[in-house]
Amino acid sequence: MTNRQQNAAWQAAQQWRERARQARPSQGASGLKLLATWLLFGAMMIVGTLLGLFFLIIGWAMLPFLRHRMKKRAEAFRADHARPAGGNGAQDASAQDTTHASQVLEGDYHVKSGD
Template sequence: MNDQDRQRNAAWQAAHQWKERARQARPRQGMSGPRLVLTWLMFGVLMIVGTILGLFFLLVGWAMLPFLRHRMKKRMEQMRAQQAEDIGGSYYQHGSQSRSSGGHLEEHEVLEGEYREKK
């Protein structure tokens, strides 16, 4: 392809114009010294602030763990009591006494429910 064909080709002309505009838009020199130092200082300060915030939230999370554990323990106790009530009456809620027909423990009572032997 010779120079005349290249100058007549619209795609070639558009690419050449784009290249010229990119060259003009590019800054002539790099960042100035004080501006570069200021940018690095701001970056360093942001990194330090981010690290401090991360450590703070980590410590807050660790401090909240005992409270969360206590709350989960209470919830598990409630779930176990509810499950025991669903399965075999209120055996777990009232200690070792259950509300059977006579108000006392029968001879063959187990945790899952009440069973009687056939004779």
């Protein structure tokens, strides 16, 4: 035993054990703290689950309104980009928006000779 007490590593381990024993909280308080922590955690989990379900139901309730709005936008987009039925190509081209790249400029064109 005297050999162990003189060993520096043995003394350091004993000091570490003593510090750990002193830092340990009393057993009575830790049981109550543990119970309170679990109860608080459980209550927060329940509240979070209820909030999640609430927002899920609200999202599901809003889906028909969102679908109706998107359908109206799609109809307006199709109406804006629709070509009129019938008529010839010149009228179709002039009826389109001037920013379209497919529009052809009308006029007289001459082919240059290859000289």
